[in-house]
Amino acid sequence: MKTLLIIPTVDTCYERVPSMGLMNLYLIGKKLGHDMTLLDLTEFSYSKGLKEILLNKYDFIGISCNFTNAAPYCMKYAKDIKAKYPDTLVIAGGNHATLVPEDLLGNGYDYIVCGEGEITFEEFLKTDLDRQKIETLEGIAYLNDGEIVKTSGRQQIQNLDELPFNDYAEFNLEPYFKRSGLRYISMETSRGCIYNCAFCSTVRMWGHVYRCKSPQRVLSEFKIAKKLNLDFVFIEDDDVALDENNLREFCNLLIKEKINQPWGSTVGSKSIKQESTFDLMAESGCIKVNICIESANPRILKAYRKPYTIEDNRKTCFNLRKRDILVHNHGIIGAPDETLWESLKTYFYLIRTSPIWHISILEPRPGSDYWKKWSGRGDVAQYKLFGKANVVLGGRKSITYLIYRIFALFYFLNPTRIFRAVFSKDKGKRYSYLVQYHVAGLTLKQNLKNFIKRPLQ
Secondary structure, eight states: OEEEEEEOOOOOSSOOOOOHHHHHHHHHHHHTTOEEEEEEOTTSOHHHHHHHHHTSOOSEEEEEOOSGGGHHHHHHHHHHHHHHOTTOEEEEESHHHHHOTHHHHTTTOSEEEOSOOHHHHHHHHHTTTOHHHHTTSSSEEEEETTEEEEOOOOOOOSOGGGSOOOOSTTOOOHHHHHHHTSOEEEEOSEEOOSOOOTTOOHHHHHOSSOEEOOHHHHHHHHHHHHHTTOSEEEEOOSOTTSSHHHHHHHHHHHHHTTOOOOEEEEOOTTOOOOHHHHHHHHHHTEEEEEEEEEOSOHHHHHHTTOSSOHHHHHHHHHHHHHTTOEEEEEEEEOOTTOOHHHHHHHHHHHHHHOSEEEEEEOOOOTTSHHHHHOTTTTOHHHHTTTTTTOOOOSSOHHHHHHHHHHHHHHHHHOHHHHHHHHHOSSHHHHHHHHHHHHHHHHHHHHHHHHHHHSOOO
16 A cells, blocks of 8 residues: 655644654554555645645545644645545544544544554555544544544554554654754653643543553663664653653663663653662763743742742752752743742743753643643634744733743843853753754744734733
């Protein structure tokens, strides 16, 4: 079966890296003997990307609709594909597709793969695209007489070691390396989250049970990374330390096997209970950690249902920096009832605790509490504002935009940060500084453009 997998056009200020999810699906299809093609259109205009898609006829096309700012493009793909190839089956998966299936099913898609896609995708391919068989599968959604039908939920993969082992032999990573100036890839060691933050969609997509790859599997993936002569590996877990023992075990294996591969990840503000874990992380090659205070205001942390205190975050930042691990602390402004002082308090906290910091404007992520309250659901123009700090939930849009621009300007003008972005000896750390200038610059540009277009509110 001739199958195309698509990473869609997306307008974002963030880094562009290979899609782990679609690479997994590609490897599953290859194992089953299908003719697989993976097409990354992230930097293409919609029209140029569509031309690439329509160059060949495929039996089956799968499109990743993970981020809301990609949804406007994804919502057009199926209609345009079917205008030329009406017999081609078109499906979508990813966070936005899973949590807002009506956006895509109402725009020409045949099916949505809901939640984790690996098992469903494999079973999908085994149906030979027989619709009667497809509609008996678990974990899909489709239209029947204009109504959305969702089959029973797919049980999540409990043993993540069963996921395809990616040695990257099938993929050309050089364009990504050339674009970023850094040889780095992403990997995952876990899925799911035990918490239920008000603005997050992780639990609705990946489940409330935290599942880990074995330390031996993580070691094997690091050995592959080492062969690729990488500068950096980023572990994309929501919190790599939720199972602290698993983290300690794979750090010990990296040390024992002398992998010497620089890596980074995200940890929760109070996930690490044993101080020696910080030592193991540093010794095993960890050079950077993302951590999220979200807000330096206890009232807002409670509204977000965050499971930690400001002191938890401060202590973790201190322990990381003590071991020369670069800390990238994240904050959020723009909660519906947030005051100006509360926004400023978060900013001042970030600059005191972190060499690199990042502030976002609160976005209503699909499936979250805030999404349910948001009036822009289904509005393509609103979707295009995601990912660039342009969506504001509260009634203080103008002041929130203004504060955000001031924060971004201060980030640009910090002489110490400029020096580290240019002269840091560690390539991974230098890239971390540089990429935040890229993010801040593009976000500021988009934020200004949007502010000019909108009346003061």
